[in-house]
Amino acid sequence: MERIPILKMGDFLLVTIQVDMYDRLALNLENDLVQMVHKNGSKGVLIDISAVSIVDSFMGRIIGNVGTMSKILDAETVVVGMQPAVAITLVELGLPLAGVHTALNVEKGMALLQSKIAIDPLDLDMQQDEGVDDDQPE
Amino acid sequence: MTSLNKETLKIRTEQDVIVFRQRLREYVVKIGMSVVNQTKLITAASELVRNILAYAGEGQATIEVVSERLQTGVKIIFKDSGPGIPDINKAMQDGYTTGKSLGLGLPGAKRLVNFFDIKSEVGHGTTVTIIRWKR
Amino acid sequence: MATNSTTSLLIKRRKDIFQIWVDHQVEDPALRDDLMSNDELRNQSEEFLDLFLQAIKSGNLEDISRTEYQPIVDLLTGISLSRAHSGFTPRETALYVLSLKKAVIRVLQEELENDPASLVNEILNISNLLDSLSLVTFETYIQGREEVILRQTSEMNEISTPVIRVWEGVLALPIIGTLDSERTQIVMENLLQEIVETESNIAILDISGVPAVDTLVAQHLIKTVDATRLMGAECIISGIRPEIAQTIVHLGINLEGVQTKATLASALKYAFSKMNMVVTKRK
Numbered sequence: 013m014e015r016i017p018i019l020k021m022g023d024f025l026l027v028t029i030q031v032d033m034y035d036r037l038a039l040n041l042e043n044d045l046v047q048m049v050h051k052n053g054s055k056g057v058l059i060d061i062s063a064v065s066i067v068d069s070f071m072g073r074i075i076g077n078v079g080t081m082s083k084i085l086d087a088e089t090v091v092v093g094m095q096p097a098v099a100i101t102l103v104e105l106g107l108p109l110a111g112v113h114t115a116l117n118v119e120k121g122m123a124l125l126q127s128k129i130a131i132d133p134l135d136l137d138m139q140q141d142e143g144v145d146d147d148q149p150e
Numbered sequence: 151m152t153s154l155n156k157e158t159l160k161i162r163t164e165q166d167v168i169v170f171r172q173r174l175r176e177y178v179v180k181i182g183m184s185v186v187n188q189t190k191l192i193t194a195a196s197e198l199v200r201n202i203l204a205y206a207g208e209g210q211a212t213i214e215v216v217s218e219r220l221q222t223g224v225k226i227i228f229k230d231s232g233p234g235i236p237d238i239n240k241a242m243q244d245g246y247t248t249g250k251s252l253g254l255g256l257p258g259a260k261r262l263v264n265f266f267d268i269k270s271e272v273g274h275g276t277t278v279t280i281i282r283w284k285r
Numbered sequence: 286m287a288t289n290s291t292t293s294l295l296i297k298r299r300k301d302i303f304q305i306w307v308d309h310q311v312e313d314p315a316l317r318d319d320l321m322s323n324d325e326l327r328n329q330s331e332e333f334l335d336l337f338l339q340a341i342k343s344g345n346l347e348d349i350s351r352t353e354y355q356p357i358v359d360l361l362t363g364i365s366l367s368r369a370h371s372g373f374t375p376r377e378t379a380l381y382v383l384s385l386k387k388a389v390i391r392v393l394q395e396e397l398e399n400d401p402a403s404l405v406n407e408i409l410n411i412s413n414l415l416d417s418l419s420l421v422t423f424e425t426y427i428q429g430r431e432e433v434i435l436r437q438t439s440e441m442n443e444i445s446t447p448v449i450r451v452w453e454g455v456l457a458l459p460i461i462g463t464l465d466s467e468r469t470q471i472v473m474e475n476l477l478q479e480i481v482e483t484e485s486n487i488a489i490l491d492i493s494g495v496p497a498v499d500t501l502v503a504q505h506l507i508k509t510v511d512a513t514r515l516m517g518a519e520c521i522i523s524g525i526r527p528e529i530a531q532t533i534v535h536l537g538i539n540l541e542g543v544q545t546k547a548t549l550a551s552a553l554k555y556a557f558s559k560m561n562m563v564v565t566k567r568k
Contacts, residue, residue: 104258
C-alpha cells in the first residue's frame with residue numbers, strides 16, 4: 013500500500029507531502045504519525061505541505077486530527093509552507109486550523125518547535141520523569 | 151450562457167477523484183484562471199465529489215467551459231442517484247453533518263464558487279451545479 | 286406584405302440613401318471629426334448599408350436574431366463597442382442608426398408619394414427593424430462602457446493595495462477606502478504572496494484609511510488575519526481610531542485572537558519586540 017514516508021530527526025518527526033492526497037493515503041499518514049510519535053516519544057511533528065496545491069475539508073480534518081492527537085501524546089505539530097492560494101481557500105471554506113502551529117518554511121518550523129519545547133517547563137519535568145536523556149538548552 | 155467545451159467523468163472510487171481533479175485542473179489552466187480561483191474551484195469540486203462517494207456511492211461530474219457576457223468560467227454539474235437530502239436548508243448550514251464529515255462540505259463549497267445550486271429528491275438523488283468565473 | 290417591392294426599391298435607391306445618411310451624419314453638430322475621419326465614417330457607413338440591404342433581401346424585416354442579420358449585428362456590435370471605448374457619447378452612438386432611419390424614410394416618402402396607405406405600412410416596418418438595430422447599438426454601447434469600468438476597477442484595486450517592506454521580515458499594508466469582498470481577495474493575495482517572497486514573519490494591516498468598520502469589513506479583516514496565520518506569519522491590525530473601536534464593540538464583533546494596535550508606530554514597536562530587537566537613540 014502506498015505510504016508517505018516519515019523521517020525521524022532527533023526529537024522530531026518530519027513529513028513532506030509531495031503527492032496529491034487521496035483519502036486512504038491521508039488516513040494512513042494520520043495513523044503512522046500517531047504511532048511514530050508514541051513509539052519514539054517525539055516532541056514535535058513537522059508537516060511540510062509546500063508542494064500541496066489542494067487542501068479540502070477532509071485533508072484539513074486529518075491535519076487538525078494529527079495536531080490534536082499529538083498534543084494528547086505531548087507533541088507539538090507545525091504545518092509549514094502552505095501556499096497562499098491554499099491558505100485563502102481554507103479560510104473561505106471555514107477551516108482556519110486553529111489548533112495547529114504554522115511556519116513559513118521547514119527551517120522556521122524547526123525553530124518554532126525548538127522554542128515550544130524549550131519554554132515549556134512541564135515538558136522538561138516529564139522528560140526527567142520518563143528518564144529520557146535529552147539536554148534541552150533553557 | 152454559451153458552452154465551449156464539455157466532458158463527463160464517472161465517479162466511483164477514490165482514484166476517480168484524483169483523475170477528476172487532474173482533468174479539472176487542465177480545464178482551468180487552459181482558460182487561464184488565476185491560481186487562487188483555480189484552488190477555490192478545485193477544492194469546492196473536491197468537497198462535492200467526496201459527498202457523492204460518501205452518501206451516494208457513485209455518480210458523475212460534468213465539466214464544462216462556459217461564457218456569459220464578459221466572463222469565461224468553468225461549470226461543473228455533480229449528479230448522483232443516491233438517497234437524496236431530506237432537508238437542504240439544514241445541509242447548507244455550517245457544521246451540520248450526518249456524521250461522515252466536518253459538515254463544511256456544502257456550505258464551504260458554496261463560499262468558494264460564484265454560483266451554487268442544489269436540487270435533491272429523497273430516494274432519487276442529488277444534483278449540484280457550480281460555476282467559478284475566471285477573474 | 287409589400288416588403289419585396291420596398292426592398293428592391295431601397296436597393297435601387299441605395300446611392301441616394303447613402304448620400305442622405307452620410308450628409309445627415311456629417312451635418313450633425315455632434316459629429317466627432319476629432320475621433321473619426323469623414324473617410325472612415327463613409328467607409329463604415331457604406332459597409333453597413335450594404336450589409337443592411339443584404340439582410341432585408343431575405344424578406345425578414347422583423348427578427349434580427351435570425352442568421353441573415355448576423356453579419357450586420359456583428360458589424361454594429363463592433364462599431365458600438367469601439368465607439369464606447371474611444372469616448373463617443375451615447376447620443377452620438379445612437380444617432381448612427383437613427384440617422385439611417387431618417388434617410389430611408391425620406392426615400393420612401395419620395396417613392397410612395399401617391400400611395401399613402403402603403404407608405405405608412407412600409408415606414409412602420411422599416412422603423413421597427415431599425416429600432417431593433419438601434420437597441421443593439423445601445424446594449425453593446427453600455428456593455429463597452431461596462432468593460433471600461435471593469436478594467437478601471439481592477440486597475441484601481443491593484444494600485445490601491447501596495448505592500449510595503451518596512452523592515453526586514455516586517456510588511457505593512459495600508460488600506461485606504463472600504464473593504465469589500467473583492468478587494469479583500471486582492472489584499473490577501475498580494476499580502477500572502479509578498480510574505481512568501483520576503484519570508485516575512487509579521488504583517489501589519491493598517492486601517493487608518495478605512496472610513497468605517499462594519500460586521501462585513503471586520504469579517505474580511507479576520508479572514509486576512511487567519512490566512513496570514515495559516516501561512517505561518519503573524520498579522521497585526523493597526524490604525525484603529527477610537528470611533529472604530531466603539532463600533533466594533535457596539536456591533537459585538539469578536540476580535541479575540543487578533544493582535545490590534547492603535548497606530549502603525551506601536552505595531553512596528555510590537556514587531557521589533559517580537560523579533561527581539563531594540564531601537565535606541567545614539568548617544
